[in-house]
Amino acid sequence: MNIWISIIVAGLINYLTRLGSVLLIxxxxxxxxxxxxxxxxxxxxxxxxxxxxxxxxxxxxLVEFNDPKVIATIIACLTGILSxxxxxxxxxxxxxxxxxxxx
Amino acid sequence: MNGKxxxxxxxxxxxxxxxxxVFPFGIIFGAIGIELGFGPYVTYxxxxxxxxxxxxxxxxQLLSAxxxxxxxITSSSVISTRHLLYGAVVNQxxxxxxxxxxxxxxxxxxxxxxxxxNEYFKKNKKDKFKHYYLLGAGVTLWITWQLTTxxxxxxxxxxxxxxxxxxxxxxxxxxxxxxxxxxxxxIIVIIASGVLSVIMYNAPxxxxxxxxxxxxxxxAYLIVKMRKQKS
Numbered sequence: 001m002n003i004w005i006s007i008i009v010a011g012l013i014n015y016l017t018r019l020g021s022v023l024l025i026x027x028x029x030x031x032x033x034x035x036x037x038x039x040x041x042x043x044x045x046x047x048x049x050x051x052x053x054x055x056x057x058x059x060x061x062l063v064e065f066n067d068p069k070v071i072a073t074i075i076a077c078l079t080g081i082l083s084x085x086x087x088x089x090x091x092x093x094x095x096x097x098x099x100x101x102x103x
Numbered sequence: 104m105n106g107k108x109x110x111x112x113x114x115x116x117x118x119x120x121x122x123x124x125v126f127p128f129g130i131i132f133g134a135i136g137i138e139l140g141f142g143p144y145v146t147y148x149x150x151x152x153x154x155x156x157x158x159x160x161x162x163x164q165l166l167s168a169x170x171x172x173x174x175x176i177t178s179s180s181v182i183s184t185r186h187l188l189y190g191a192v193v194n195q196x197x198x199x200x201x202x203x204x205x206x207x208x209x210x211x212x213x214x215x216x217x218x219x220x221n222e223y224f225k226k227n228k229k230d231k232f233k234h235y236y237l238l239g240a241g242v243t244l245w246i247t248w249q250l251t252t253x254x255x256x257x258x259x260x261x262x263x264x265x266x267x268x269x270x271x272x273x274x275x276x277x278x279x280x281x282x283x284x285x286x287x288x289x290i291i292v293i294i295a296s297g298v299l300s301v302i303m304y305n306a307p308x309x310x311x312x313x314x315x316x317x318x319x320x321x322x323a324y325l326i327v328k329m330r331k332q333k334s
Contacts, residue, residue, distance in 0.1 A: 003141075003145055003166070004145075004148075005172075006162075006166070006172040006175060006176060007145070007148055007149055007152050007153065007162075008152060009172075009176050010149075010152075010153050010158065010162055010175070010176045010179050010180070011149075011152035011153045011154070013176065013179075013180045013183065014153050014154070014155050014158055014179065014180065014183045014186075015209065015210060017180070017183040017184060017186040017187055017190070018183075018186045018189065018190050018209040018210070018212045019190070019205070019206060019209035019210075020187075020190065021186065021187045021188070021189070021190025021191045021194070022190040022191075022193060022194050022197070022205050022208070022209050022212070023194075023202075023205060025187065025190060025191040025194065026191075026194070026195075033324070033327055033328065033331070035188065035191075036327045037320065037323050037324050037327055038184065038185060038187060038188040039188070040288075040289065040292050040319075040320060040323035041181075041182070041184055041185040041320070042185065042279060042280060042283070043280065043283050043289045043292040043293050043296070043319070043323070044292050044296050044315075044316045044317075044319035044320045044322075044323060045157075045181055045182050045296070045312070045316045046157070046276040046277075046279060046280055046293075046296075047276075047280075047293045047294070047296040047297035047300065047315075047319075048296050048297065048299070048300035048311060048312040048315040048316055048319075049160075049161060049164070049272065049273065049276050049300075049312065050273040050276050050277055050297060051296075051297035051298070051300050051301050052300055052301055052304050052311070053269075053270075053272055053273040054273050055301055056301060056304060060304055060305060062301075069270060069273075072270070072274075073273065073274075073277065076274055076277050076278075077277060077284070080277060080278060080280075080281035080284060081281065081284045081285065084281055084282065085281075086123075086124035086278040086279070086281065087123060087124050087126075087127055087278075089274070089277060089278040089281055090127055090131075090271065090274045090275055090278045091127075093270075093274040093277070094270065094271060094274060097267065097270055098266070098267075101267065
């Protein structure tokens with residue numbers, strides 16, 4: 001499929017999740033369990049992006065435990081838990097990755 | 104200032120603190136688009152057409168890893184399902200608006216715009232012009248996202264590949280989860296999804312994101328059910 005068609009389809013679906021719910025879903029009718037489960041969407045989706053990017057190498061094999069990415073990720077997670085600061089978490093992770101990589 | 108412009112600019116100011124993480128996120132996205140080889144036009148177009156950072160990054164990452172378009176589209180759509188909740192919540196305050204307003208406001212109903220508007224709507228239910236608040240927050244975020252994407256595209260073409268900028272993809276998503284790191288129910292879902300994605304990484308068409316997300320959402324559903332029965 002052409003990249004432009006893919007982008008437009010992805011954009012349309014993304015937009016429809018917002019518009020559709022504004023037009024169609026009455027919050028009173030939305031099942032209360034479903035409402036709570038939707039809160040877990042980030043926790044269910046994002047790790048599927050994080051884990052393979054950190055723990056697998058380019059050929060899809062598990063990396064060593066002392067891999068720079070693994071160590072930097074642990075540092076980033078600790079920073080996140082302690083500071084609750086989004087920007088600080090990203091930069092601490094990236095800078096510790098560079099330090100391990102280049103020194 | 105009348106109620107409309109007052110609400111618009113109040114929202115612009117209220118949303119500013121939430122824009123701090125949007126800056127690095129937008130720049131990182133623009134740079135990654137270039138790094139993954141999508142070129143400036145395609146990279147920028149997604150910021151207008153998809154206009155959802157997490158969905159855009161996943162979309163690019165999967166396509167560049169050789170996933171089919173269907174998988175890339177489906178995965179970025181799974182991420183967007185959280186908007187279903189936003190729309191439903193906002194709708195209870197804006198049900199009297201015309202269809203044109205709803206069509207327009209839906210486009211700018213992002214995480215940050217929702218967060219500040221929801222607070223404002225709760226406190227100002229009777230405000231006749233409260234939709235201008237959502238408009239102000241949404242437009243401010245939209246402009247910020249467009250500008251930071253462009254800065255990222257420009258930076259991406261000068262940053263050397265050795266810096267391993269693609270590592271900012273997992274870092275950014277970790278940062279988006281930090282508020283859940285102290286909650287045991289979320290940690291269970293996070294670890295389940297992560298472990299499943301590594302196990303299923305070689306599933307056809309890079310469909311691991313879809314499967315591990317859906318299974319972990321099912322786990323979340325079971326946790327919610329169990330808690331309800333207890334209480």
